[in-house]
Amino acid sequence: MSENLTAAQRVAVARHPQRPNITDYLNALFTDFFEQKGDRLCGEDAAILGGVALYHGRPVTVIGTRKGKTLEENLQCNFGMPNPEGYRKALRLMKQAEKFRRPVLTFIDTSGAYPGLEAEARGQGEAIARNLMEMSRLTVPVIAVITGEGNSGGALALGVANRVLMQENAVYAILSPEGFASILWKDSSRHGEACDLMKLTAPDLLGMQVIDDIIPEPEGGAHLAPVIAMRQVDQAISRHLAELTKESGAALAAERYQKFRKMGAAAPQKEDS
Amino acid sequence: MNSIFAKRRARLLAMKAIRDNYIPGDKLVTCPHCQQESEKKLVAQGLSVCPKCGYHFPIGAYYRLSTILDPGTFHELNEKLPAADPLAFPGYPEKLSAAQRKTGLTEAAVTAVGAIGGRKCVVGVLDNRFLMGSMSAAVGEKITLAIEYATKNKLPLILFAASGGARMQEGILSLMQMAKTSAALARFSEKGLLYISVLTDPTTGGVTASFASLGDIILAEPGALIGFAGPRVIQQTIGETLPEGFQRAEYQEEHGFVDAVVPRDQMRETLARLLRLHEKGGRP
DSSP states (O other): OOOOOOHHHHHHHHTOTTSOOHHHHHHHHEEEEEEOOOOSSSOOOTTEEEEEEEETTEEEEEEEEOOOSSHHHHHHTGGGOOOHHHHHHHHHHHHHHHHTTOOEEEEEEESOSOOOHHHHHTTHHHHHHHHHHHHHTOSSOEEEEEEEEEEHHHHHTTOOOSEEEEETTOEEESSOHHHHHHHHHSOGGGHHHHHHHHTOBHHHHHHTTSSSEEEOOOTTOGGGSHHHHHHHHHHHHHHHHHHHHTSOHHHHHHHHHHHHHTTTOSOSSOOOO | OHHHHHHHHHHHHHHHHHHHTOOOSSSEEEOTTTOOEEEHHHHHHTTTBOTTTOOBOOOOHHHHHHHHSOTTOOEEESTTOOOOOTTOOTTHHHHHHHHHHHHSOSSSEEEEEEEETTEEEEEEEEOTTTGGGOBOHHHHHHHHHHHHHHHHTTOOEEEEEEEOSBOGGGHHHHHHHHHHHHHHHHHHHHTTOOEEEEEEEEEOHHHHTTGGGOOSEEEEOTTOBBOSSOHHHHHHHHOSOOOTTTTBHHHHHHTTSOSEEOOGGGHHHHHHHHHHHTTGGGOO
16 A cells, blocks of 8 residues: 555545546456447436446446546546436446346546536436436446545445445545535635545545445556556456355345445434433 | 324424424515515415415425324424434534524434325425535434335335535535435335425435435425526536526426426325325335
8 A cells, every 4th residue: 555645635646637547447457348328318428438348258337437638538528527318328237237137337536417507407416316226226246446536426326336445545525625615614725624524535434334445556646557556456346246246136235225224324423312 | 092192293293383484583574586575474374485476485394294294193203313423523513503403403304204184104304494404414314214114114205305415514424325315215116105205495416316306206396496506506617697497496397307396385285185196006
């Protein structure tokens, strides 16, 4: 594991433009990727990339948010902020994975669902809600990897998984530290302070049992040695997938339900009030 | 014996409802929508709806329950479920106790078993006066317990949403309540039971993106703001002025996300009718 970074430093590393992204992972970890586009309702959303591929020779459904690395790519995929079509496409692919008994692997790196007029008109809230509900009862293994920043319901909509894994310097939060500071203190410049209070780092979240495992990164962050970082992600996914593959579909859905059911369940603290 | 308890329950709810329906100011109240003044008494008697323009004032949870439940059927669930401070967030315990003092509630949700038009059901209400009805772990837990109670007892479920979204001070655990409540609804739905979601002003953020959007039937109060992102954030993002009526209940109805916009004075009757229409579907 690398040196101890502050929460704010981890946010910066998590957002580093050269950090391995969904396209890199597809190239490094998977073979024979066939991209599937569209939600079959009204559109296609490039902010979410998905399809079927072979993972160590085994068919899986891969879905990930896509930010892009160059400005041109950023613009094409809306800086990784999905519209409802993206979430509905993701749901379509997950239901298909269930039909064909393939595991679902999701890669999460998004500053959040897109807060746009059209996104609202087409039911951003409904799309996310539907994913949460349907993901909770999938009868195939679901593994989510948070590789960068995982913000808000826009990240959770791909994150209701049997195992939620986080790279060491990734962050996972209710929203961006800037947004948090802006809502709470009406001052987005206090985002550094927000980082410390939000408990958004992988060690914090493992302690709260919001995530299940931390994937180590090369010294200084995944962007400094992407090949090694991706191999570490590969090893973690393989290990967890091997465990989940032994379970029945019903057991997978039940285990996933219980995992989220316990979060924030009637105060584990003092019970006298 | 039953009737004595029923009377006591009716009195209890009536008392809490009176406290909830308190409208500040002297004799007159100004409608924030049409800016006209009305007699306070008239507004209170009319279910807190502006007599001039029909604007629906926000109302407290117990008062809401008193306007829809059959008298004497109210029985609160998990009333004592405590608020929590899972991140030990600076200043949050003080905020919680201030909200508790202001509203008389322990948290932003009240859940109950009762009857509407003689049909037993589970009803949950978010109270916007308590930290904007935001979704804390306790709110998520209370709603989930209500869903589980309805599932176990094969009862229809009605949830009134009113929320500014996530409870910032509880961070990621607030976010996780979205998954928890949605997952509980999946299990509820698998039993063939009816869930009616009622969206009231405002329903936004994590509540919109979870249980509020998952009703078999979705109703909304007139003029209620309903959306995932708030209008201010959207305006900042796109740099344009938002169209008139954007994200209001009527807009959501037009865009396919609400079955019907129902004024407050017709809510009880509408719910009773829907429960009646689904009576057979209530049994697996």
